[in-house]
Amino acid sequence: xxxxxxxxxxxxxxxxxxxxxxxxxxxxxxxxxxxxxxxxxxxxxxxxxxxxxxxxxxxxxxxxxxxxxxxxxxxxxxxxxxxxxxxxxxxxxxxxxxxxxxxxxxxxxxxxxxxxxxxxxxxxxxxxxxxxxxxxxxxxxxxxxxxxxxxxxxxxxxxxxxxxxxxxxxxxxxxxxxxxxxxxxxxxxxxxxxxxxxxxxxxxxxxxxxxxxxxxxxxxxxxxxxxxxxxxxxxxxxxxxxxxxxxxxxxxxxxxxxxxxxxxxxxxxxxxxxxxxxxxxxxxxxxxxxxxxxxxxxxxxxxxxxxxxxxxxxxxxxxxxxxxxxxxxxxxxxxxxxxxxxxxxxxxxxxxxxxxxxxxxxxxxxxxxxxxxxxxxxxxxxxxxxxxxxxxxxxxxxxxxxxxxxxxxxxxxxxxxxxxxxxxxxxxxxxxxxxxxxxxxxxxxxxxxxxxxxxxxxxxxxxxxxxxxxx
Ligand SMILES: *Cc1c(COP(=O)(O)O)cnc(C)c1O
Numbered sequence: 001x002x003x004x005x006x007x008x009x010x011x012x013x014x015x016x017x018x019x020x021x022x023x024x025x026x027x028x029x030x031x032x033x034x035x036x037x038x039x040x041x042x043x044x045x046x047x048x049x050x051x052x053x054x055x056x057x058x059x060x061x062x063x064x065x066x067x068x069x070x071x072x073x074x075x076x077x078x079x080x081x082x083x084x085x086x087x088x089x090x091x092x093x094x095x096x097x098x099x100x101x102x103x104x105x106x107x108x109x110x111x112x113x114x115x116x117x118x119x120x121x122x123x124x125x126x127x128x129x130x131x132x133x134x135x136x137x138x139x140x141x142x143x144x145x146x147x148x149x150x151x152x153x154x155x156x157x158x159x160x161x162x163x164x165x166x167x168x169x170x171x172x173x174x175x176x177x178x179x180x181x182x183x184x185x186x187x188x189x190x191x192x193x194x195x196x197x198x199x200x201x202x203x204x205x206x207x208x209x210x211x212x213x214x215x216x217x218x219x220x221x222x223x224x225x226x227x228x229x230x231x232x233x234x235x236x237x238x239x240x241x242x243x244x245x246x247x248x249x250x251x252x253x254x255x256x257x258x259x260x261x262x263x264x265x266x267x268x269x270x271x272x273x274x275x276x277x278x279x280x281x282x283x284x285x286x287x288x289x290x291x292x293x294x295x296x297x298x299x300x301x302x303x304x305x306x307x308x309x310x311x312x313x314x315x316x317x318x319x320x321x322x323x324x325x326x327x328x329x330x331x332x333x334x335x336x337x338x339x340x341x342x343x344x345x346x347x348x349x350x351x352x353x354x355x356x357x358x359x360x361x362x363x364x365x366x367x368x369x370x371x372x373x374x375x376x377x378x379x380x381x382x383x384x385x386x387x388x389x390x391x392x393x394x395x396x397x398x399x400x401x402x403x404x405x406x407x408x409x410x411x412x413x414x415x416x417x418x419x420x421x422x423x424x425x426x427x428x429x430x431x432x433x434x435x436x437x438x439x440x441x442x443x444x445x446x447x448x449x450x451x452x453x454x455x456x457x458x459x460x461x462x463x464x465x466x467x468x469x470x471x
Contacts, residue, residue: 001064003030003225006326007340008333014065016127019120019226020135022206022219027344028337029322030225036061038272040246047240051089052079054240055233062229066126074122083107083118085437090115090234092241092411096384099400101393101414102238102252109177110417110437111312112261113148115234116227121152123226124159134158135218136468138205138460140198141165144312144416147177149220154183160468162187164198164460167452172444173420179448186449189463193455196302204457211461214470222260223319231264232271238411239273246274253279253400253412255310255392256288259318261413266324269363279410280366281399283310283374288318292359292366295352297321299343309371309424310391312416317343328354328362367399374398378428388434390416391424 002012007028018030038046046054055075056068063071079089085106093101107114128135137159139149146163153161163178167190170178179188191198202219206212220227235252242250252275254262262280269275282289284306291297300316308314322340328351329335339349351358358364369377377394381387389397396412404410418425419434426432453459 001036001062002033004033005030006322006333007337009337015063015225016065016130019123019127019224020218021225022221022223026337028333028340029223029320029326031323031326032062035267035270043246043272043274046236047246050087051233051237052076054237055079055230058233058236059229070126074119074126078119078122084114088237088241090237092238095387095397095412096381096401098404098407098409099253099397100242100409100411101389102234102411103414104234105390105414105417106437107148108151108439109144109147110420110440111144111148112413112415113144114151116230117148117152117220119230120220120224120226121156124153125156128158134160134216136215136464137161137218137220138202138464139163139219139221140195140202141178142195142311143170143174144420145221147174150178150181150186150188153220154181154186156185160185160187160464162189162460162464164189164191164201164453166190166195166198167192169195171420171423173422173440175450176444176446176448177440179450180443180446182447182449187463187467188450189460190450190452191455191460192452197455201455201457201460205461205464215464215468216471221319222258228260228264228267228320228323231261232268235265235268235275236273239268239275242409242411243274248409249274249276251275251277251279251408251410253281253396253403253410255281255313255396255413255415257285257313257315257318259288259320259324261415263320263323265413266362266364270327275363276408277363277365279399279403280364281396282366282368283308283313283395284368284370285314285316286368287316288321289366289368292364295355295358296348296350297343298348299346301346309374309421309427310369310395312392313395324362325351328358365403367402369395369398374424375428377401378425382429388418388425388429388432389414390418391421392416 003018005024005028007026009026010024104112305316374394377398392415400410
């Protein structure tokens, strides 16, 4: 299988090259020339497979340049009961009146990002050793992404990680999760500034081509194709767990930010998985809600982005969105390039003439949730079912219950565990003991390893030079 760019000006590439990439050289996003089609017979064969075997069947269609035995090894090493707390890896549990949860947050950092990041860590290590290359991962985080990346890349050969976070801005739990890692290849940098400043530093270092070359800089952000691929798998697994045969359809509802997770669900649907509707749930940062209801995409600036109690969905632009727009516009790369050049210049675009296609052909609908909705939903679900759901998952459940049609079954992606968000949970429920997985008990008491840095790219560059040999 070959990979091409949504903007049409990048030579076709193989999976292992695309895996290590961020943006395509032409500024677009990489994706397969076409999505493999899965028929009824194959679906039936896959229905009874365990997680690792199913992941192998799906991923081998996309990663055709990795020998099958090696791919199987990477997958077996990644999706273990030890790392994800159950043999099913992503169990489906009943929640309330036809709305079920697809549990994606039982990995090391208690958020769904582990599902993809743990795979990426092992896949990176494998590909780098085959190529005889190394990588210096730089990133900025306000919480979930950084910890998922660090837990996936800790101790990996030929990979050094420099993760910037805003000094004093994360919760005690989030700080402890990241800063307690003592692996030699993990470097936590607390920047005296805000999250945006951290991101700005990453951008500056990436744009310095000499420095980037010399120190083999790379990223693991949400546009990475390997992450999307790993996320496709659990929609198949969830569908099989929730149905008896391939004539049954379900809808999925995904708490969304950068359109990564729901993009994977969309691709699974394109491959032939019997998903009825793709329900996009946003918080107050509702660019995607607006698009799927009107066809108008109007990204915001970071000043116009609200800080909310579902912080991992606080985005102003959905970085994976271009992958869907490419398909919506029948692979018209010129048009895609034109629209997203507009976006880069701070403008939006209007595809309202395609609204019917967006909703009917592609199955997308959307809804939004507010802080009060999250609190109400957490309380309501707890009262009705005794189950605790985190604020992001609550956005999903709220929107699913709002939009549910008669007899429609909806799988809501559980994107984090409540233990990560004590403050909002107790605002909703009063003082409450949140269950914690064994490996996180006492986390806050462990020694922490972090370097505080001024808000300057040069200072971070100096830290990198200290630990990485130049090429
Ligand atoms: C990252 C994240 C999201 C948003 O996922 P996208 O793939 O960016 O849409 C939602 N919830 C949680 C808990 C997250 O960490």
